[in-house]
Amino acid sequence: MTDAGFTEIARAIRAVSGLALSADKGYLLKARLAPMMKQRGLSSLTDLANRLPTADGPALLREMAEATTTNETSFFRDVLPIRQIADSVLPELDAARPAGAPIRIWSAACSSGQEAYSVAMAAEEAGFRRRLDIFGTDLSAAMVDRARAGLYTSFEMERGLSAVQRTRWFRQEPDGWRIAESLRRACRFEVLNLLGDLRSLGTFDVVLLRNVLIYFDPPTKERVVAACAAHLAPDGVICLGATETLLGLQAPLVAVPGLRGVWRRA
Incomplete structure (x- = not known):
């Protein structure tokens, strides 16, 4: 994973969902995106970033946004x-x-x-x-x-x-x-x-x-x-x-x- 790959992916996710990912979140980002990357045969965030300008870009962006969303919740949270x-x-x-x-x-x-x-x-x-x-x-x-x-x-x-x-x-x-x-x-x-x-x-x-x-x-x-x-x-x-x-x-x-x-x- 290169800094350029992380930066591009983080910028794309922020534009879609607003999620702000700091530079120390590279491991977390790759872990969250691993299933979709494996499905597409992509080995790095740089490879994924290179797909964004293609015809697959809009669908990838939606999947990336969903994959990085934190869904933690519970009934009567904080009561x-x-x-x-x-x-x-x-x-x-x-x-x-x-x-x-x-x-x-x-x-x-x-x-x-x-x-x-x-x-x-x-x-x-x-x-x-x-x-x-x-x-x-x-x-x-x-x-x-x-x-x-x-x-x-x-x-x-x-x-x-x-x-x-x-x-x-x-x-x-x-x-x-x-x-x-x-x-x-x-x-x-x-x-x-x-x-x-x-x-x-x-x-x-x-x-x-x-x-x-x-x-x-x-x-x-x-x-x-x-x-x-x-x-x-x-x-x-x-x-x-x-x-x-x-x-x-x-x-x-x-x-x-x-x-x-x-x-x-x-």
């Missing part, structure tokens, strides 16, 4: 943010909305759907009655397919869920655990690049932009936050991950007092 939404954010929005209007929630970078389904579960458990329209998006088509299926392994079921929740919200099947149909009806999932065209999304009351910004450099963070904020209702909120902040960035949002990781329009 508190999900509970905050159910116990504080949703009741406030409910009081401000006309009867019959659904509350729209966007789970950006939803991975295999656990975040979206966790919000639906938490709202039901908190006795929230207004209809939720939960929209999950992810760059990875494979993850979106998994989210739509709502089928999870025993390992995934052990992360974040209580025994009561497993019994209430899932049924066991030969291949895993299937999410309850009532929760699947509340959630829909589509493939979407946060750096792409978002104009068709409409307006959301809650945007879950959790554990996404940590993979971007500051300019890309600002670009993604601004794009998401443009689809936020005037009194809506954006929720970040436990280790994420907008401090030091040019962003059209301010922190909501008393809630951790929750921001609204300035």
Whole structure:
């Protein structure tokens, strides 16, 4: 692997997905791309970089972006943010909305759907009655397919869920655990690049932009936050991950007092 090969591949991935790869990530990059490289008989990142200007380039770029996306997730990840939404954010929005209007929630970078389904579960458990329209998006088509299926392994079921929740919200099947149909009806999932065209999304009351910004450099963070904020209702909120902040960035949002990781329009 040459520095030129790494640099070219890293630049191409950043342009597609926003992922910022530092020079010390060469081994990680090659490990993530190894399956697709083996399938095509490519022995180095330089060989892969040389394929990008060819007719195969667009398909390779999509595969590269998916292969380097981190899909780490779990049910009720970090717990508190999900509970905050159910116990504080949703009741406030409910009081401000006309009867019959659904509350729209966007789970950006939803991975295999656990975040979206966790919000639906938490709202039901908190006795929230207004209809939720939960929209999950992810760059990875494979993850979106998994989210739509709502089928999870025993390992995934052990992360974040209580025994009561497993019994209430899932049924066991030969291949895993299937999410309850009532929760699947509340959630829909589509493939979407946060750096792409978002104009068709409409307006959301809650945007879950959790554990996404940590993979971007500051300019890309600002670009993604601004794009998401443009689809936020005037009194809506954006929720970040436990280790994420907008401090030091040019962003059209301010922190909501008393809630951790929750921001609204300035």
